Amino acid sequence: MSKTLRATCEANVVTAESVTVPAARVLSMGIGESEGILVIDEERADYFTSNASDLDESLEAMIDALGSAASGLSAASSALSTVGTTAGVNPIVLAALLVPISAAASSVESAADTLSEIKARLK
Amino acid sequence: MRIVCRHGHIAFYPRYAVEISQFVEYWGVSLIRVDDYFTFAPLAELDRFSLAGLAYGNLTANTTYEGRNPWDVMRENEFVYHIGSSVLLPKSSIAIQVDPTLSSGFWVPATTLVQPGSRNRAGNQILSYSGEYNNHFAELKVSEYSYE
Numbered sequence: 001m002s003k004t005l006r007a008t009c010e011a012n013v014v015t016a017e018s019v020t021v022p023a024a025r026v027l028s029m030g031i032g033e034s035e036g037i038l039v040i041d042e043e044r045a046d047y048f049t050s051n052a053s054d055l056d057e058s059l060e061a062m063i064d065a066l067g068s069a070a071s072g073l074s075a076a077s078s079a080l081s082t083v084g085t086t087a088g089v090n091p092i093v094l095a096a097l098l099v100p101i102s103a104a105a106s107s108v109e110s111a112a113d114t115l116s117e118i119k120a121r122l123k
Numbered sequence: 124m125r126i127v128c129r130h131g132h133i134a135f136y137p138r139y140a141v142e143i144s145q146f147v148e149y150w151g152v153s154l155i156r157v158d159d160y161f162t163f164a165p166l167a168e169l170d171r172f173s174l175a176g177l178a179y180g181n182l183t184a185n186t187t188y189e190g191r192n193p194w195d196v197m198r199e200n201e202f203v204y205h206i207g208s209s210v211l212l213p214k215s216s217i218a219i220q221v222d223p224t225l226s227s228g229f230w231v232p233a234t235t236l237v238q239p240g241s242r243n244r245a246g247n248q249i250l251s252y253s254g255e256y257n258n259h260f261a262e263l264k265v266s267e268y269s270y271e
Binding site: 003020023045 | 171172174190199
């Protein structure tokens with residue numbers, strides 16, 4: 001048997017029923033403000049909260065960063081192509097130089113898409 | 124009717140409904156049904172958990188604990204029910220000495236119910252006991268005392 005109470009936590013301080021619960025063990029980082037549940041079982045008191053919002057924010061930041069990286073690589077590839085053409089670099093040689101950059105940009109975009117899919121179906 | 128005191132909580136287990144009504148009428152108290160027993164109204168309202176700093180009955184709990192029954196929580200908080208004033212009290216505040224007499228294999232207290240937290244002649248604090256209450260004689264025959 002156990003008792004479950006609604007609780008909040010901030011800076012590792014758990015509050016339930018308007019009183020702080022120093023005995024509570026926070027099973028997450030407990031730093032940011034959160035709402036969760038306090039489960040008391042005999043002398044043990046555990047605080048649970050959902051980290052989904054933290055994960056959502058992390059994924060969003062990673063997706064943005066990957067998007068920027070892919071755009072940067074594409075821009076670098078275009079710039080190199082322009083410079084190479086202007087400088088009269090053999091198109092075959094130039095293409096060989098640009099292919100790895102384009103492939104890297106595609107990989108980064110693909111990774112960003114995968115993270116977007118994961119973000120869309122977070123549990 | 125069997126009376127069981129566990130960690131300062133008192134429960135009545137009648138064999139017949141009339142035993143409760145007779146007891147209530149004789150002693151002028153109110154007993155509330157909880158699960159399979161009857162108890163005093165303030166005890167019937169107790170939760171089976173406490174949060175340190177939050178009210179538990181008329182007192183403030185000093186420990187965070189969840190138990191199967193209110194008497195588990197009373198044990199952890201070291202509270203006992205005071206029969207005369209119908210409130211919870213810290214067990215350390217009870218300064219009553221009892222000296223029950225032994226009769227036919229049972230202990231018969233001078234008062235009908237033994238106040239939880241009382242001390243016997245040896246100085247042991249009585250926190251639990253069980254016995255048989257006879258409505259006809261308004262007498263409790265205690266078969267067992269426990270000091271925890």
